[in-house]
Amino acid sequence: MAKVQEHLAALQTTIELILKVSGSAGAPVGVIHNGQSHDSHYGFMDHGLTRKPDADNLYNIGSLSKTMMALTFADLVEKKVVSWNDTIHSIIPEFDNKDKSLTENCSILDLLSMRSGLPTPNILWYQGNSSPLVSKSSLISMVNGMTSSFPLRTDWRYSNWGYAIAGEIVKRKTGIDYPEQMSKSLFQPLGMTRITLAPEWREDANAAQGFSGLPDASLIPIRSQECDSSTLIEAAGGVCSSTKELLLYYGGLVAAMKQEIDGAPASSPVFKGLKTLYQGHITVGQKIETTTQYALGWVKGMLPGRVGVLSPNAGLLKEAFVLGKDTKPQVFFTHTGSLAGFMTTAILLPEKQSAIVVLVNSKASCDSSDFIASAILDKLIGGTGNHDFVELARSAMEKASQRYAEQSAVLESARVPGTSPKPLQEYEGRYYWSSRSYFVDIFVKDETLTVRFVDRSDQEYTMKHYHYDTFTWLMTDEEKGKRGRYIQATGAYIFIFETDEIERITGFKWAELGGGPGYFKKE
Secondary structure: OHHHHHHHHHOHHHHHHHHHHHOOOEEEEEEEEOOEEEEEEEEOOOOOOOOOOOOOOEEEOHHHHHHHHHHHHHHHHHOOOOOOOOEHHHHOOOOOOOOHHHHHHOEHHHHHOOOOOOOOOHHHOEOOOOOEOOOHHHHHHHHHOOOOOOOOOOOOOOOHHHHHHHHHHHHHHHOOOHHHHHHHHHHHHHOOOOOEOOHHHHHOOOEOOOEEEOOOOOEEEOOOOOOOOOOOOHHHHOOEEOHHHHHHHHHHHHHHHHHHHHOOOOOOOOOOOHHHHOOOOEEOOOOOOOOOEEOOOOEEEEEOEOOOOOOHHHHOOOOOOOEOOOOOOEEEEEEEEEEOOEEEEEEEEHHHOEEEEEEEOEEOOOOHHHHHHHHHHHHHHOOOOOOOHHHHHHHHHHHHHOHHHHHHHHHHHHOOOOOOOOOHHHHOEEEEOOOOOOEEEEEEEOOEEEEEEOOOOOOEEEOEEEEOOEEEOOOOHHHHHHOOOOOOOHHHHEEEEEEOOOOOEEEEEEOOOOOOOEEEEEO
């Protein structure tokens, strides 16, 4: 215990500087090492920047929820309610994607290991302003309309949609909503009383308040994103919890994993099916990097190695840093969580019965939770890489500050000058995606073409003519921050209108949805 405290004390200045440099309001940190736990707290948890965080503050943990989904299924498999190889279609008959192999053969295990081929498109369920675009009742219709990124079980792609379907499977097989089943399977047996998926968590007097962080490290207060039991993506990232309860959860988990490794009898009735849960089911990223795999709700890899493969930092640094240099090889499990207003990181070292969890109440321009967790991990295991994590955060922020200019330059380099659009009124109309649950309206407002998503007045964006019948709506970093938006590829801001043989507008191609383009038909 004392050694953990000493390590965190030695890192205090580093952690505080990472928060400052990255534009992150605050962070509670929880650490378990050799079975002993400790927590420490930095910065602020409220919009007024006056309240220090504590171990009981509630944070939306985002995709750290995915491991809890997997463990809920492990409980149901143990009780023979489902099996890992049950197909979606056998449980949800209306699941009918145009990829017939996906429809007929995709299993629960395929969904949770992200090898189903379902694409990423978060852009379809979230466009900003902290609220989702599509209702829970539209989930299967939306997934049916998607185009597979690859054939079933041949590759890996991150997709929240698979976990959303898994939540619906829990409801179909148990007769109760997913949050209630998760509570029965995990939270109640572990004595976790504060953890919740209820939308009311935001009104809790001890709930952390979220921020957007800009590339200049300034903070914009925003409303915490709705990703709870009222939303379509609840099962992928809707859990809200505290450092205290997450240490209880991760502590029990690494203890059970250590027993599995040692071949000792399991002492916990909660953590079941660990062999399936923590097996690497598919390689993540580059095929040559076969040591990094996706288990169920976790990235699995080996130290010494690269840990933050899911973090946005991976796209901001010139070279990924290696943790655990000159240390004994050991397996690690990690995951990142990201929502408007929050970034989170968890790392497990089961052989050491160790865990690290960092919760940050800011969606900054770089991932401070990853840098903080990495600094703690390297200190705990004695890595000799001598990484300057504050400087790495600065480098990531510098790269992030160039993003808008780089995207603008990409657009300008491909633009055909000297073209004119049709009269703007010709583009007006309602356009449906392949699922009629999702549509956009295009109309003229203040002499400018405007897009509105799913008839929501808070989801309007002004478009600019690019060339021919193509329009863009790329926003500055400040505009994105104020609206609590995710960072997206340049193509996510390009609409290419299409015409028939007599030049009437018939639809448009959205250049990038997250796994390829999307096609919308005018009605």
